[in-house]
Amino acid sequence: MEILKEELSPADFKATKSNRIRYSRNDFRQLPYFATDFEWKDYSPAVFRRILELDSIEYxxxxxxxxxxxxLKEVTLSGKLGMVFLLSNDKRFILKTLRKSEVKIYLEMLPNYYDHLMKYGSSLLAKLYGLHVVRPAGGVKVYFVVFGNVIPSDICIFEHYDLKGSSKGRAENKVIIQERPVHKDMDFDFSFYLxxxxxxxxxxxxKTDCEFLESEGVMDYSLFLAIQMESPHQVDKRTSRRTDKEIIDDTSEGSDESSELTLADICDLLDRPGFRFGASLPARAVRAFKKEMGSSRSNRSRNSRAQSSAQECFNVLLFFGIxxxxxxxxxxxxxxHACKSIKYDSKSIATVNPKAYSSRFQEFMSEVFLPEVSDDFSDSRVSGASSSNRVSAASSSKISVR
Incomplete structure (x- = not known):
């Protein structure tokens, strides 16, 4: 891979590059607007190419x-349909059509967004890989942004969720991904123990990512979460997860290194360049009883350990991003916000100011991701080994060292 070593300048964030793409009639049938020529423009090409390099993606x-x-055909046809999401043929990228006003927002945010990614390699913010406009000959311009797909194309997903931390209007919609509907907050009945x-x-x-979005005046973002089940089964407290000793024995087999790790060792693991929380994070998922669905998530979280002997538990891998x-x-x-606040509790609606949105979103995430507690967790050296080995075993294949 060619590495761009030069530092980016302010001009790089304002630069554009125009090209013309031409297809033959044989290669491009059922053409939109009956055209084979396309005008193509890249916004900030050097910046997005640098972001591609961070994830080891060849340009x-x-x-x-x-x-x-x-x-390209689907993108140009979507210009007649309004805002749509498209999946690239190899399923690595998601394309979202934009209004011209949204392009301006992305470009204004791009310098600070880029600095944020450089400073926080484990950021959960969606990776932006390109901002483009395409126009077929005789057609209209279509603006679109390209994101990295949170979900690997080669895994089987159990459920998808789009979570904001609000309740009004947050029931299941008709969006389908990998032949499964995307659920929302009102359908979410999981807690994940880490x-x-x-x-x-x-x-x-x-918190860091939310503070960045708040500083940019951004709200209405979501945690897109995909759950991959490893072994769904009914378990009680004694069998809901493997013991620390079993995990240590398995992961240290054939290794000459000591398995006794301190909390500082785990911190070092999480600070590795390229480590991503949202890429195959192992967790113990607990699904609430149907009769509990009327209670608040906070109450279910506080009572979960007391009722864990009868709850449905799963070993899962989580894929997620903001x-x-x-x-x-x-x-x-x-x-x-003003109209909905008249009819509903202002805390339950999605449309609130960026500061309130950030606080609510963080509070909700603290209730979704809960601390795992075990009888032998007081021994920090043993539990430290368990934590490090579980994270390392599940995420080593996903970590790319810069």
Missing amino acids: SDYQLSVCGDET DPLVRDRLLAQI VDICQNYNMRKRLE
């Missing part, structure tokens, strides 16, 4: 995926 691979004839240190670091990163990060608190959103 040539990105071009083949996004500029392929089928993908090692306490991992949870603390995860919530700290969520998406929809370009909605600012504009006049339309302010009016929407």
